[in-house]
Amino acid sequence: MSSRDGARGGPGKGIPKGRQQAAGGGRARAKPGRPAAGLPPGQPRLGAKGTAARRPPRPPGRERGDAVERAPLRQPAAEGEAPLPRAARQTTAYLKRLFEQVGFGIDASRGQNFLIDLNLVDLIVREAGIGPADVVLEVGSGTGVLTERLAAVAGRVVTAEIDPRLAQLSRDRLIEADNVELVEGDALASKHTMAPALLAAVDTALAASPGGALRLVANLPFCVATPVISNLLALSRPFASATVTVQREMAERMSAHAGDSSYNALSVWIGAQADAEIVRCLPPTVFWPRPKVDSAIVRIVVDAQRREAIPDPGRFHRFIRDLFCHRRKLLRGVLVRIAGGKRESGVREAVEGLFTTLGLGPDARAEEIPPAGLIRLETEFHARFGG
Numbered sequence: 001m002s003s004r005d006g007a008r009g010g011p012g013k014g015i016p017k018g019r020q021q022a023a024g025g026g027r028a029r030a031k032p033g034r035p036a037a038g039l040p041p042g043q044p045r046l047g048a049k050g051t052a053a054r055r056p057p058r059p060p061g062r063e064r065g066d067a068v069e070r071a072p073l074r075q076p077a078a079e080g081e082a083p084l085p086r087a088a089r090q091t092t093a094y095l096k097r098l099f100e101q102v103g104f105g106i107d108a109s110r111g112q113n114f115l116i117d118l119n120l121v122d123l124i125v126r127e128a129g130i131g132p133a134d135v136v137l138e139v140g141s142g143t144g145v146l147t148e149r150l151a152a153v154a155g156r157v158v159t160a161e162i163d164p165r166l167a168q169l170s171r172d173r174l175i176e177a178d179n180v181e182l183v184e185g186d187a188l189a190s191k192h193t194m195a196p197a198l199l200a201a202v203d204t205a206l207a208a209s210p211g212g213a214l215r216l217v218a219n220l221p222f223c224v225a226t227p228v229i230s231n232l233l234a235l236s237r238p239f240a241s242a243t244v245t246v247q248r249e250m251a252e253r254m255s256a257h258a259g260d261s262s263y264n265a266l267s268v269w270i271g272a273q274a275d276a277e278i279v280r281c282l283p284p285t286v287f288w289p290r291p292k293v294d295s296a297i298v299r300i301v302v303d304a305q306r307r308e309a310i311p312d313p314g315r316f317h318r319f320i321r322d323l324f325c326h327r328r329k330l331l332r333g334v335l336v337r338i339a340g341g342k343r344e345s346g347v348r349e350a351v352e353g354l355f356t357t358l359g360l361g362p363d364a365r366a367e368e369i370p371p372a373g374l375i376r377l378e379t380e381f382h383a384r385f386g387g
Contacts, residue, residue, distance in 0.1 A: 090116050090145060092288040098143075104165050106289065111221045112163070113287040114142065115245070120286060120297075124217065125149045127279050127299055128243040133212035135205040137198075137239065139187045139228055140221055144170035151177040155212050156205040160187040160198050181205065188224060194231045206237075213240035222247045226266055229254070229300070233273060234313060242300040243279070251278050251296035258370040265324035269317060272371035273307040276300045309372075311379055319378045323366040331364045339385045350384050
C-alpha cells in the first residue's frame with residue numbers, strides 16, 4: 001500500500017498523492033535581490049485555478065500565532081548552504097530539497113505523489129466536518145502535513161504509513177501532537193481485510209473519545225482506495241463519513257447511480273448505505289510528481305437507516321460482486337449461473353418466479369437496478385436458493 005501525505009498515485013505511477021508536505025514551519029524567505037523560489041520576478045503566487053492565492057482560513061480552535069509547522073529537520077544543511085526554511089507551503093522545490101537532505105527517494109511502486117497546493121489540503125479538512133471529539137483515520141501519513149492539520153481539529157488521529165522513511169518524517173513533524181498515533185505498516189492485512197493493528201488502534205481511540213464519530217480523511221493511494229473504503233464499510237461500526245482524494249475515475253464510480261456508465265459493484269456497495277458526491281476535481285499539476293490522470297476529492301456520508309435495511313451486509317457484498325462480474329449481461333442468465341446453472345433441476349423456473357415477484361423485465365441487467373432494488377433482489381434470491 002502506498003503512503004500519501006496530500007498525495008496520490010496513478011496506475012504505474014508510484015507516488016501517493018495528496019499527503020506530503022514540507023516539514024517545518026514559517027514562510028520561506030527569498031534572498032535579497034532574488035524572487036521567492038519557483039516564481040519569476042513580479043509574478044504573484046497562484047492558487048489552484050490560476051488566481052492570486054489567498055491565505056487559507058485558520059482551522060477552528062486555532063488562534064493567530066499558534067504553531068502550525070513543527071517538524072524538525074533530520075540533518076542540517078551542507079556547509080555553505082542556506083538552512084531549509086520552515087515552510088508554510090509545500091512546493092516542488094521544497095520537497096526536492098527536503099528529500100535530498102534526509103536521503104529520501106520516491107518509491108514509484110507505492111504511488112507516492114505529493115499534493116503541493118496547501119489550499120486543497122485545507123479544503124479536505126474543512127469538508128471532513130471534524131468535531132473536537134471525533135476520531136480521524138488517515139491511510140497514508142506521508143510527511144505528516146495533512147495529519148498535522150487533522151490533529152489540530154480532531155479529538156484523536158490514527159494514521160497509517162507503510163513507508164518507514166516517510167513514517168519517520170511524520171514522527172518528526174508531529175513530535176508535539178499528543179493526540180496522534182502513527183501505525184507503521186500496511187493498512188490492509190489482505191484485499192478483503194484491514195490490518196488488525198490499525199483496527200485495534202482505532203478501537204482504542206474511539207474508546208477514549210466517547211460520543212465521537214469515526215471519520216476517514218485521507219489522500220488514498222490509488223492501489224488501495226477500493227479495498228480500504230469497501231472493508232471499512234463492512235465493519236460493524238463503519239466510518240460516519242469519509243473525505244478522501246482518489247483517482248477521478250474511481251471517484252465517478254463511488255458516486256455513480258444506476259444507468260451511469262461508471263455504475264459498478266463499488267457504486268452499489270456505497271450507495272446501499274451512504275451518499276457520495278465529488279467535492280472537487282484536481283488536475284495533475286497540483287501534485288508532485290505529476291500523475292498521468294486527474295484526481296478528485298470525494299465525500300461519503302453513511303446513512304444508518306439504509307445500513308439497517310441490508311439483512312446480511314457480508315452476504316450482500318458477495319452477491320453484488322458476483323452480479324457485476326457480468327453487469328452488462330442479461331440478469332436472468334447471471335442469476336441462473338449463481339444459483340447452480342442450467343443443469344440444476346428447477347433453477348430456471350425459480351429464477352423466472354423471482355423475476356415475476358420483483359416485477360423485473362426479461363431484458364433486465366444489473367447495471368440498471370438501483371441499490372435498494374438489488375438489496376431486495378439479494379434477499380429474495382437468498383430465500384429461494386440460500387448461499
